[in-house]
Amino acid sequence: MKAITYHRYGSPDVLEYEDIEKPAPGDNEVLIKVRAASVNPFDWHFMRGSPYFLRIVAGLRKPKMTRLGVDVAGQVEAVGRNVTQFKPGDEVFGVCREAFAEYARTSESSLVMKPGNVTFEQAASVPVAAITALQGLRDKGHIQRGQTVLINGAAGGVGTFAVQIAKSFDTDVTGVCSTRNVEMVRSIGADRVIDYTQQDFAKGTQRYDLIFDLVATHSLRAYRRVLNPNGTCVIAGGPSQVLAILTSAFEVFVLSPCASSWRPER
């Protein structure tokens, strides 16, 4: 089968289009005929080997894993003998490790059925970014109906899911983004939008029960000032991408929490 591979770190020029062996699913795995795969920041970081400390996991001199692609949608081609939820022909989407290829395999638990009214392209754009938003708000932030929620970085890949997920919990949502994205963030459900080029939410009078931070533009002290007593701050990204890449890697390899949460002592 054809696959995108890379054997050294660098710009997109390091990517190669190669013939490699078609994989077979393990006992608990599903083999997917890939119909769409999206490019996640995770792929960018692993292709570049950046930030440098990432190479402790990915390979010091060259990548240990030579394939990319964590978000996938496609049709089930074959299943391992312990797989019970899927059968050949099913349309699925989810998280995997080597989606930039004709076929990809992943564990049964990393996939769900694709709704019929969603295209493969749409489905492939959801997995890691949306899971990050869901884990950050629900699992780490323990979001509750009626809370005031601030999404810092609301216009991005994770932030746009976060705004919509927070609204689905019936909360009052404030999104922070730049001028060009104000209308878009409002259109996906934010009750209020703060344009960070005009206003600093950390200097405002509004208090929040939950801050979901994807850009880490402020100190913990600044967040504390605008958190309600017992409020929670969940951080899933950072300017240097340091925390973000750690959490991304964690999510994909361990399939566990994406984010760090912090509740200031009062």
Ligand SMILES: NC(=O)c1ccc[n+]([C@@H]2O[C@H](COP(=O)([O-])OP(=O)(O)OC[C@H]3O[C@@H](n4cnc5c(N)ncnc54)[C@H](OP(=O)(O)O)[C@@H]3O)[C@@H](O)[C@H]2O)c1
């Ligand atoms: N995507 C994933 O699946 C994933 C998973 C785990 C962790 N992460 C991490 O989470 C972070 C966000 O990822 P992403 O994919 O959502 O990135 P993204 O698509 O690049 O979005 C980042 C957003 O941050 C906004 N932004 C920039 N400066 C800002 C500021 N000073 N205040 C508020 N917002 C600002 C930008 O909005 P404007 O364009 O309006 O300036 C941009 O839309 C990254 O650190 C990433 O590594 C991402």
